[in-house]
Amino acid sequence: xxxxxxxxxxxxxxxxxxxxxxxxxxxxxxxxxxxxxxxxxxxxxxxxxxxxxxxxxxxxxxxxxxxxxxxxxxxxxxxxxxxxxxxxxxxxxxxxxxxxxxxxxxxxxxxxxxxxxxxxxxxxxxxxxxxxxxxxxxxxxxxxxxxxxxxxxxxxxxxxxxxxxxxxxxxxxxxxxxxxxxxxxxxxxxxxxxxxxxxxxxxxxxxxxxxxxxxxxxxxxxxxxxxxxxxxxxxxxxxxxxxxxxxxxxxxxxxxxxxxxxxxxxxxxxxxxxxxxxxxxxxxxxxxxxxxxxxxxxxxxxxxxxxxxxxxxxxxxxxxxxxxxxxxxxxxxxxxxxxxxxxxxxxxxxxxxxxxxxxxxxxxxxxxxxxxxxxxxxxxxxxxxxxxxxxxxxxxxxxxxxxxxx
Amino acid sequence: xxxxxxxxxxxxxxxxxxxxxxxxxxxxxxxxxxxxxxxxxxxxxxxxxxxxxxxxxxxxxxxxxxxxxxxxxxxxxxxxxxxxxxxxxxxxxxxxxxxxxxxxxxxxxxxxxxxxxxxxxxxxxxxxxxxxxxxxxxxxxxxxxxxxxxxxxxxxxxxxxxxxxxxxxxxxxxxxxxxxxxxxxxxxxxxxxxxxxxxxxxxxxxxxxxxxxxxxxxxxxxxxxxxxxxxxxxxxxxxxxxxxxxxxxxxxx
Numbered sequence: 274x275x276x277x278x279x280x281x282x283x284x285x286x287x288x289x290x291x292x293x294x295x296x297x298x299x300x301x302x303x304x305x306x307x308x309x310x311x312x313x314x315x316x317x318x319x320x321x322x323x324x325x326x327x328x329x330x331x332x333x334x335x336x337x338x339x340x341x342x343x344x345x346x347x348x349x350x351x352x353x354x355x356x357x358x359x360x361x362x363x364x365x366x367x368x369x370x371x372x373x374x375x376x377x378x379x380x381x382x383x384x385x386x387x388x389x390x391x392x393x394x395x396x397x398x399x400x401x402x403x404x405x406x407x408x409x410x411x412x413x414x415x416x417x418x419x420x421x422x423x424x425x426x427x428x429x430x431x432x433x434x435x436x437x438x439x440x441x442x443x444x445x446x447x448x449x450x451x452x453x454x455x456x457x458x459x460x461x462x463x464x465x466x467x468x469x470x471x472x473x474x475x476x477x478x479x480x481x482x483x484x485x486x487x488x489x490x491x492x493x494x495x496x497x498x499x500x501x502x503x504x505x506x507x508x509x510x511x512x513x514x515x516x517x518x519x520x521x522x523x524x525x526x527x528x529x530x531x532x533x534x535x536x537x538x539x540x541x542x543x544x545x546x547x548x549x550x551x552x553x554x555x556x557x558x559x560x561x562x563x564x565x566x567x568x569x570x571x572x573x574x575x576x577x578x579x580x581x582x583x584x585x586x587x588x589x590x591x592x593x594x595x596x597x598x599x600x601x602x603x604x605x606x607x608x609x610x611x612x613x614x615x616x617x618x619x620x621x622x623x624x625x626x627x628x629x630x631x632x633x634x635x636x637x638x639x640x641x642x643x644x645x646x647x648x649x650x651x652x653x654x655x656x657x658x659x660x661x662x663x664x665x666x667x668x669x670x671x672x673x674x675x676x677x678x679x
Numbered sequence: 680x681x682x683x684x685x686x687x688x689x690x691x692x693x694x695x696x697x698x699x700x701x702x703x704x705x706x707x708x709x710x711x712x713x714x715x716x717x718x719x720x721x722x723x724x725x726x727x728x729x730x731x732x733x734x735x736x737x738x739x740x741x742x743x744x745x746x747x748x749x750x751x752x753x754x755x756x757x758x759x760x761x762x763x764x765x766x767x768x769x770x771x772x773x774x775x776x777x778x779x780x781x782x783x784x785x786x787x788x789x790x791x792x793x794x795x796x797x798x799x800x801x802x803x804x805x806x807x808x809x810x811x812x813x814x815x816x817x818x819x820x821x822x823x824x825x826x827x828x829x830x831x832x833x834x835x836x837x838x839x840x841x842x843x844x845x846x847x848x849x850x851x852x853x854x855x856x857x858x859x860x861x862x863x864x865x866x867x868x869x870x871x872x873x874x875x876x877x878x879x880x881x882x883x884x885x886x887x888x889x890x891x892x893x894x895x896x897x898x899x900x901x902x903x904x905x906x907x908x909x910x911x912x913x914x915x916x917x918x919x920x921x922x923x924x925x926x927x928x929x930x931x932x
Contacts, residue, residue: 317891317892318892319891319892319893319894320891320894321894322894323707323894323896326705326707327705327707327708342893342894413728414728415727415728416727416728416893417725417726417727417728417729418728419725419726419727419728421727421893421894421895422710422714422895422896422897423707423894424705424706424707424710425706513796515877518889518892550725550728551725551728551729552728552729552880554880569796569878571796571877571878572877572878572879572880573877573878574875574877574888574892578877579877581788581791581792582791582796582877585791585792585795587791587792587795587796588796
């Protein structure tokens, strides 16, 4: 008796699973009047190439270097880089990573903060001027220069970095476009209910005072232009800087790996403690030949965890995307965004077998797939991320209905 | 059974794996054993700028030993005390049952806030994972000591610490040992969660998570195999000691 009940339960469960597994493939006729529909799902970025190659998604919107990994390995093709997404000229110089710092640290160590700003201004310029060398440094830092395997394709990580670095704009200038795009993301974060604190209803001016402190940047820039960095007082405790595994952070890698260049030419350097080929964990900030601080470089999984560390004062600086910083400030974390470390630098990739070469052919494909009852499915990093906001905005601008896949 | 006979099922799985990989012909779904083997057969080669398999495995073993050692040092005495006093056990049991099912991964944000970035946080995650199995087995071990033995010892005048040292502890030792064995297994399982902590750039768990970041499946599988092999090795060690030290338990049955 009991066994029979158990058996029928198992059979029922199996049937339910089978039905659930098959339902997705049954074409659903689109409602009248809807032109195109795209399903969007949120996944960890590392699995996007695998999801694409196994046909579970048709494309993904992601930051570099994952765009280049997909294209160099020929798993996918780029539809458009983030700056060229529709509506036209909306995303030029759009916000991405920025350096943020704890308010109490800035107040207690103004000269040191200014010096760090100066170093990253110089490092950003270096990356712009030496993309090849910067790509090499990034590949060594992020992957030890190793080859990477995607399915049966093995590619060189140097090729990935060389493809990726030129698609990122390494600027530290807080341009009007950059500021405006931050406001656009705040609007998007409000819409999905992610801002519930200080920034929920704040006016644009109020938002700016809450978010930004451009003082260190201006002081740093003035020192760079004058050709002399002021030596800050020596810090007794180590300072920690969080960063992300992406070549968006190339200026940091370059500042550490090319420390001799910056030391000789500008009198400021982040000298690594250990002479290792890849990641560096501890470096000394040297200004005018004086060691002023021990800097610990903390690798984080994403922007949000870095903000948690900032809130706990486990790190004092973070090199991460602005949306996590905006959310953190909204929740009352005492931090300020100092300046962009890079803008642009994401891309939209689709399956290389798709009949797509640019945005308009992508939209045509979306429409025909919707008509077939198999809407295109794409992946994006977390809801409310830069990539999520951009791709939704662009799709909606092209008249496509975006649905979240749950 | 001869050791080489035990290898046969393993070989069988390998052959099955290779066959499945050939049939599927999609390395994204199932990479060939050879691509994983090429990672495993170069255990001293650098992987993604994060050090070699051997270096990372040794670091992980060290961290697990610290976390497990701390858990054992806390949980065994605590378990013996709790197991000895019925009222105490009834008082703390709800607390133990409340904390026990919380996965170590859930402790990550708190660990970071409390212990900051570094070894202490990692050790804490491993500690919390192995603490409860050891504690529960220790309590159970003490509680299940044969009443007749205790009564007999009491008649002969054993009291207090003598009772504990000469009767209860030796009698509870096999169950406590099982707790340690299970605890070590869990500690080793926690290494991936622990090494996901920010600021960690070494260890076999980190290597798995970092490779996952870049979709490097063959490294992930190689890391899994290394964790499995070390796990088996330690388990064999525990069982060997069990066989030698606690033979009497079998005889008692």
